[in-house]
Amino acid sequence: MHMSGDTNVSDTAATADPHSVDAPPVVSARGLDKTYGSGDSAVRALDNVSVDFSRGAFTAIMGPSGSGKSTLMHCLAGLDTVTSGSVRLGRTDITTLKDKELTLLRRDRIGFIFQSFNLLPMLTAEQNILLPAQIAKRKVDREHFNHLVHVVGLGERLDHTPAKLSGGQQQRVAVARALLNAPEVVYADEPTGNLDSRSGSEVLGFLRDSARELNQTIVMVTHDPVAAAYADRVIFLRDGQLVDEVREPTSEIVLDRLVKLES
Numbered sequence: 001m002h003m004s005g006d007t008n009v010s011d012t013a014a015t016a017d018p019h020s021v022d023a024p025p026v027v028s029a030r031g032l033d034k035t036y037g038s039g040d041s042a043v044r045a046l047d048n049v050s051v052d053f054s055r056g057a058f059t060a061i062m063g064p065s066g067s068g069k070s071t072l073m074h075c076l077a078g079l080d081t082v083t084s085g086s087v088r089l090g091r092t093d094i095t096t097l098k099d100k101e102l103t104l105l106r107r108d109r110i111g112f113i114f115q116s117f118n119l120l121p122m123l124t125a126e127q128n129i130l131l132p133a134q135i136a137k138r139k140v141d142r143e144h145f146n147h148l149v150h151v152v153g154l155g156e157r158l159d160h161t162p163a164k165l166s167g168g169q170q171q172r173v174a175v176a177r178a179l180l181n182a183p184e185v186v187y188a189d190e191p192t193g194n195l196d197s198r199s200g201s202e203v204l205g206f207l208r209d210s211a212r213e214l215n216q217t218i219v220m221v222t223h224d225p226v227a228a229a230y231a232d233r234v235i236f237l238r239d240g241q242l243v244d245e246v247r248e249p250t251s252e253i254v255l256d257r258l259v260k261l262e263s
């Protein structure tokens, strides 16, 4: 679902190599600055960050604690305002939007996955997955729904409430919910932070497959080099600046770069 005037971006991007991190950007940030507070207590959380995220690419954002990962994701997703600079989603400069427009943009064009799953306890897995579409009065493509729940392995458990699901299953519900609308970009904030390593690798494998097979653009903040190795590309922040990047990462290379950043 696109807002008027934005369909061209996806149309042209669809002809690009879906697996390339060099495909046309879906999200493009230029000269992002974010300062919290003022005077002596001011903290420059982002310092002139420019970065592109291509269609169908799975990107991990890493860096030491306090380096600005969450701030960058929140600014990219329109959850926080920037001090200066611009963020484009397709053709829309989201930094110029009013609150109401931002709310609609997040609802219609962005998917979110959080560490804490954020499922409603009184709803079944199926109801949780369908809820955003219902709120937005979007027609659900039943075939896509069936495909998603099959791929994430939830077929048998659609009528269970979250309390009757394991952590990994709950996160798979949250992933299916985020992907149902085929949003232009999915932001995942430590999506495996609450999962054991087996459930975590299932969720990460599914995120990687959805980037490769569904051409889904995914941006993930993580502290975990093993999680980052599922991405096509890892970008590194230090003191609010973008300082490094690795393509086709392995956990060893990511760990090595992190250690260097922290030294």
Ligand SMILES: Nc1ncnc2c1ncn2[C@@H]1O[C@H](COP(=O)(O)OP(=O)(O)OP(=O)(O)O)[C@@H](O)[C@H]1O
Residues within 6 Å of the ligand: 036, 037, 043, 044, 045, 063, 064, 065, 066, 067, 068, 069, 070, 071, 072
């Ligand atoms: N609301 C806020 N008010 C003031 N300072 C903030 C706020 N949010 C973040 N900061 C500061 O901005 C800097 C970047 O924080 P941010 O949470 O983006 O880092 P991070 O890399 O995500 O850290 P972590 O890995 O610990 O989650 C830090 O110095 C932090 O203290």
